[in-house]
Amino acid sequence: MPQPLFAFLAALAIIAAFGTILQRNLIHCVLGFALVLIDLGVLYMGLGAVTVGFLQIIVYVGAIMVLFLFVIWLLNVQADAGVRGGGLGLKLLGAIGAAALAAELFTIFFNAPKLREVRTIAPDFGSVATLARVLFSQYLVAFETTSLLLLAAIVGAIALARRLVGQTARIAPPAPRSAAAETPPRREVA
Amino acid sequence: MSHFTLSAVNFSWLPILPLGAIALGAMAIMLIGPGVDDEDSAGLGVIALITLLVAFVFALFTLGENTLAFGGSLVTDDYAGFFEIVIVIAAALTVAMSLDYVADEGMAGAEYYSLILFAAFGMMLMAAAGDLIIIFIGLETMSLAVYALAGFMRRDPRSNEAALKYFVLGAFSTGFLLYGIALVYGATGTISLAAIRAALSARMAANPLLLLGLGMMLIGFGFKVAAVPFHMWTPDAYEGAPTPVTAFMAVGVKLAAFAGFMRVFMVNLGPVSAQWTMVLWVVAALSMTVGNLAALVQQSLKRMLAYSAIAHAGYLLLGMAASPQPLAGGAMLYYLIGYSFTNLGAFAVVIAVERKGSGGANLRDFQGLARARPGLAVAMALFMLSLMGVPPLAGFVGKFYLFSAALSAGLVWLVIIAALNSAISVYYYARVIVAMYAQEESAAPARIVARPGLILSVIAGVAGTILVGLYPQPWIGAASSAYASALGRPNAKVAANYR
Numbered sequence: 001m002p003q004p005l006f007a008f009l010a011a012l013a014i015i016a017a018f019g020t021i022l023q024r025n026l027i028h029c030v031l032g033f034a035l036v037l038i039d040l041g042v043l044y045m046g047l048g049a050v051t052v053g054f055l056q057i058i059v060y061v062g063a064i065m066v067l068f069l070f071v072i073w074l075l076n077v078q079a080d081a082g083v084r085g086g087g088l089g090l091k092l093l094g095a096i097g098a099a100a101l102a103a104e105l106f107t108i109f110f111n112a113p114k115l116r117e118v119r120t121i122a123p124d125f126g127s128v129a130t131l132a133r134v135l136f137s138q139y140l141v142a143f144e145t146t147s148l149l150l151l152a153a154i155v156g157a158i159a160l161a162r163r164l165v166g167q168t169a170r171i172a173p174p175a176p177r178s179a180a181a182e183t184p185p186r187r188e189v190a
Numbered sequence: 191m192s193h194f195t196l197s198a199v200n201f202s203w204l205p206i207l208p209l210g211a212i213a214l215g216a217m218a219i220m221l222i223g224p225g226v227d228d229e230d231s232a233g234l235g236v237i238a239l240i241t242l243l244v245a246f247v248f249a250l251f252t253l254g255e256n257t258l259a260f261g262g263s264l265v266t267d268d269y270a271g272f273f274e275i276v277i278v279i280a281a282a283l284t285v286a287m288s289l290d291y292v293a294d295e296g297m298a299g300a301e302y303y304s305l306i307l308f309a310a311f312g313m314m315l316m317a318a319a320g321d322l323i324i325i326f327i328g329l330e331t332m333s334l335a336v337y338a339l340a341g342f343m344r345r346d347p348r349s350n351e352a353a354l355k356y357f358v359l360g361a362f363s364t365g366f367l368l369y370g371i372a373l374v375y376g377a378t379g380t381i382s383l384a385a386i387r388a389a390l391s392a393r394m395a396a397n398p399l400l401l402l403g404l405g406m407m408l409i410g411f412g413f414k415v416a417a418v419p420f421h422m423w424t425p426d427a428y429e430g431a432p433t434p435v436t437a438f439m440a441v442g443v444k445l446a447a448f449a450g451f452m453r454v455f456m457v458n459l460g461p462v463s464a465q466w467t468m469v470l471w472v473v474a475a476l477s478m479t480v481g482n483l484a485a486l487v488q489q490s491l492k493r494m495l496a497y498s499a500i501a502h503a504g505y506l507l508l509g510m511a512a513s514p515q516p517l518a519g520g521a522m523l524y525y526l527i528g529y530s531f532t533n534l535g536a537f538a539v540v541i542a543v544e545r546k547g548s549g550g551a552n553l554r555d556f557q558g559l560a561r562a563r564p565g566l567a568v569a570m571a572l573f574m575l576s577l578m579g580v581p582p583l584a585g586f587v588g589k590f591y592l593f594s595a596a597l598s599a600g601l602v603w604l605v606i607i608a609a610l611n612s613a614i615s616v617y618y619y620a621r622v623i624v625a626m627y628a629q630e631e632s633a634a635p636a637r638i639v640a641r642p643g644l645i646l647s648v649i650a651g652v653a654g655t656i657l658v659g660l661y662p663q664p665w666i667g668a669a670s671s672a673y674a675s676a677l678g679r680p681n682a683k684v685a686a687n688y689r
Contacts, residue, residue, distance in 0.1 A: 142327055149330055156301070159298050159342065
């Protein structure tokens with residue numbers, strides 16, 4: 001990976017990370033976070049870990065970020081509301097956590113000569129082909145049974161979520177239609 | 191990273207035949223299901239029964255084999271075969287007692303029976319797991335299916351509460367298990383159980399990473415077997431779930447959880463047993479005491495049996511605390527057979543007595559049962575006596591083997607606590623017998639209709655409780671040799687496979 005490109009991507013990641021925590025609008029925060037994750041994915045690919053890079057983008061941006069957006073949308077969080085909360089104690093706790101993480105990272109960075117060693121690895125290391133070979137030989141049973149796990153989860157979810165036929169449910173009586181049409185019901189977070 | 195070739199994987203079909211049969215059956219029911227009305231779902235239950243019968247036969251064929259399949263992911267030994275057979279029987283009896291219940295309560299039949307089979311699939315996977323990933327996938331398949339099953343009475347708020355509580359706390363505990371697996375992988379460099387055992391026997395001091403991993407895995411398993419202090423979900427989930435599902439949770443989930451728990455801790459973490467037996471000592475004592483004391487004041491039979499299940503998990507953990515003693519594993523497997531038959535039978539009687547739509551039977555519903563239905567009353571009395579531990583029933587012989595194994599491991603105080611707890615438990619089990627035989631019938635008699643599936647389950651429970659207790663020799667022999675086959679597996683070959 002060329003040095004200037006790395007510098008550009010690294011700077012972009014830091015700027016996007018600041019954007020994530022400094023934006024007022026929650027949607028903008030999530031988009032900033034998505035940019036950080038995409039940026040990291042590109043960095044991985046530049047370092048030769050193509051599969052990890054793609055997985056990073058597919059899993060984090062494709063699945064988890066979309067879930068974030070869904071939750072924000074479902075909870076109907078207003079922009080610029082409920083984001084600023086947290087007393088002095090919470091801020092102190094956050095500062096301590098951030099300081100601990102930074103200290104940990106610096107310690108690892110300066111005390112681990114192995115990390116700075118340049119080692120050559122097999123050219124196909126981390127490639128999709130290598131991953132597939134392991135996945136479909138050594139971990140074949142795990143791979144196939146995971147699909148059954150997902151199937152069981154889908155069947156269970158459908159069984160619990162599908163419309164009840166016959167008599168109406170005793171729980172959760174339908175809300176009055178006129179009110180529901182104007183303002184979507186705001187759900188409580190337990 | 192070594193280079194894997196496809197030929198390195200041993201494609202032996204035998205170990206996956208029981209699992210494959212169950213998975214295919216579950217999918218077949220899903221595909222046929224949409225054409226069947228919920229009122230006629232008993233036919234789907236019969237398909238599930240046939241599937242389980244096929245799996246049972248396949249599991250019998252795996253007995254006597256001692257192989258590793260799929261690069262060590264699956265183990266075919268008598269230990270796996272033993273658990274697969276008992277789990278299949280438990281699932282079959284659950285289906286039998288569900289046949290009319292599911293149709294009567296208007297539950298979605300196709301999803302119900304396929305989820306029972308998916309749960310059984312996960313349970314059997316846990317029993318046959320050769321590495322920690324398979325244990326985790328099996329546990330999750332079972333758990334996700336049972337979470338959904340617990341909420342199948344969708345019009346009953348208690349059922350919804352049960353499903354949600356079980357799901358949230360269950361997902362939390364699975365997180366612990368997974369974190370523990372990751373830490374153990376970090377400490378030993380492998381996820382293969384046999385390779386972990388080999389690594390631990392070779393060199394192992396108190397590595398903090400390993401100990402942290404062990405602790406977290408212990409929490410994850412402790413939740414699934416409903417041991418104190420990880421039992422909070424149990425009474426509500428057991429009470430709210432449809433009664434056949436409660437039976438399946440009390441028996442099937444416990445069987446599978448102990449299958450995984452024992453395989454991971456007693457068999458493959460045996461070299462470091464000094465590090466975890468003390469913790470299990472405390473957990474066992476707490477489970478027995480809290481379970482039995484809380485059961486004393488319950489009016490609902492399902493809640494009472496839930497606390498009783500916690501107490502019995504405590505007795506079984508007594509066997510795990512005695513782990514270095516080789517007799518303990520066989521005694522635990524024997525105990526599990528008796529426990530399964532007795533509990534399945536007891537829950538079948540609860541279903542028979544329970545009022546439609548009430549979601550469970552109270553102690554009052556059992557009043558005067560001896561006059562109204564003498565057969566059911568005798569069966570229930572038998573189950574209660576077995577759970578108390580009265581000779582010559584299965585519960586007594588199981589406790590006898592367990593306690594003597596613990597005594598020979600030197601756990602005198604824990605056995606004294608267990609004996610005291612057995613004495614306490616007599617009170618609440620006897621209350622059911624007193625209600626049936628010595629009290630007048632309540633004002634509104636419950637619906638008690640003889641249904642073939644239900645009667646079959648009760649008879650199977652009675653037969654198991656008596657036979658396992660009266661003729662313990664063949665059963666304890668099978669249990670001991672099953673446990674021995676798990677212990678005596680050649681390690682070097684698998685360990686090499688995972689490097």
